[in-house]
Amino acid sequence: MAVRATTEQQRPWRRWTTRQWLRTGVLTALVVLLVLGSLGGWVLQQASSETSTMVDHSSPALIEAVRLEGALINQETGVRGYGLSGQTDFLKPYTEGLADQKDAVARLRVLLAHDRTATADLDQVLARAESWQATVARPVAAAPAGKAVPLAVLTADRGKAEFDAIRTAAAVQQKHLQQERDTARASLDRIDTLRSWIFTAIAVVILLLAALVFEGLRRGVTTPLEVLSEDVRRVSGGDFEHPVDAATGPADLRLLAADVEGMRRRLAEELVFADRARQLLDDQAADLRRSNAELEQFAYVASHDLQEPLRKVASFCQLLQRRYADKLDERADQYIAFAVDGANRMQTLINDLLAFSRVGRVNTSYAAVDLGEILDRTLDAVALAVEESGAEITHDPLPTLTVDPTQMGMLLQNLITNAIKFRAPDRPPRIHVSAERGEDLWRFAVTDNGIGISPEYADRVFVIFQRLHTRDAYPGNGIGLAMCKKIVEYHGGTIEVDPDRASGTRISFTLPLEPPASLVAATAELTGAAEPQP
Incomplete structure (x- = not known):
């Protein structure tokens, strides 16, 4: 016990119960999953943010910048064609380019509202475009149609230089926007990679947690339970000397195994x-x-x-x-x-x-017997005493029970002859045999109007050779009621004197509906033995 206490002091986790292990494991797993889930959520938020930036700002801004450049090129193409031919059809690309420029600039203003560099690039492009439009485009477009515009020829070199400046400013703008888009794309790629690593880590951690839970349950619960079950099966199979191992598993399982071991020892001792x-x-x-x-x-x-x-x-x-x-x-x-x-x-x-x-040892045999017929034969046997005493004997309908007929005859004969013997001197005997069925037994009673039995002698009368009167007053050896008690108890019943009887005597006894199986078996064993004869 001292070694075990020292071990538990050095390793306090050995005192943990299954509930504590499960609670600690679940809390640890939840914390790990919560941290990884938070990282995953942050990565998803960053990915969503970068995707939104690239899809909603960088890419649309680059597209609109290219559209703006295209609108300016359309204007330059239209103005140059009109200036060389004087045909108004060439002004259509110019007017459409002005509309497209207006739309592109409006969208770029919205998209680049929070980007000062991109806004400055846009302003530079628009400034160059305004200079070219004021110097070349609008004057040429305002010239009369029908013939070539001399101004277009005069300003051709200047217009080309200014439009080249527009192209240069647009290229710078698009380069900056492309760089921003590439930066957002690279950031998104990094976030996607990080997201993949984090979710891979989450999956690996979940697998590790599942493996740890499985291994922990196997080592801490299932294996100790299997060992305990095997030990218990060996003990229940009859090997009561086999000890129950209580050295593995959580504290509550070890305590359970110790209790089972204590029970095994107690059972072995018992x-x-x-x-x-x-x-x-x-x-x-x-x-x-x-x-x-x-x-x-x-x-x-x-x-x-x-x-x-x-x-x-x-x-x-x-x-x-x-x-x-x-x-x-x-x-x-x-x-x-x-x-x-x-x-x-x-x-x-x-x-x-x-x-x-x-009684109950020899000449015993059980059979279904009509107690009414037994009583009739008994009355025939004591007919002389009945006639001499003037006794009147009545009875209720008596049942058929599985009893020993000889002993039942002795029982009824002793009770009736006692009622006749101890009759009152001033009146003839009146004897009644009653029967009443209970839940699992029959209640019988032999009632007379004789001299009665005092309550203090109610138990004494069933003791062998116990007499309440002298032989001169009432002959006999005092064995009749003792014989009745032995017969009734041998059949699994009880017999007693009714102490509440005001006059006469009432002796009641019970008999079960069926004799006890052990009694029948014992009777069969007795009757199978050889009976010595005198």
């Missing part, structure tokens, strides 16, 4: 712990299955080995009582009766314990 716990649970489950098998075998053997001597004790006590009844006193008969009763009660307890231990 898996090691889970493997150990699972191995321990497997060992305990094996021990539990072995213990259950031994206990079950012991229950069968113990029931057989205990019941046989108990039967002998009871039989011989009864034989002793019958054979020596006239030789024993009343106290001895009483003792023998106690011994016989104790042996019989021990046999009953053993049978009840055996039946309680067999």
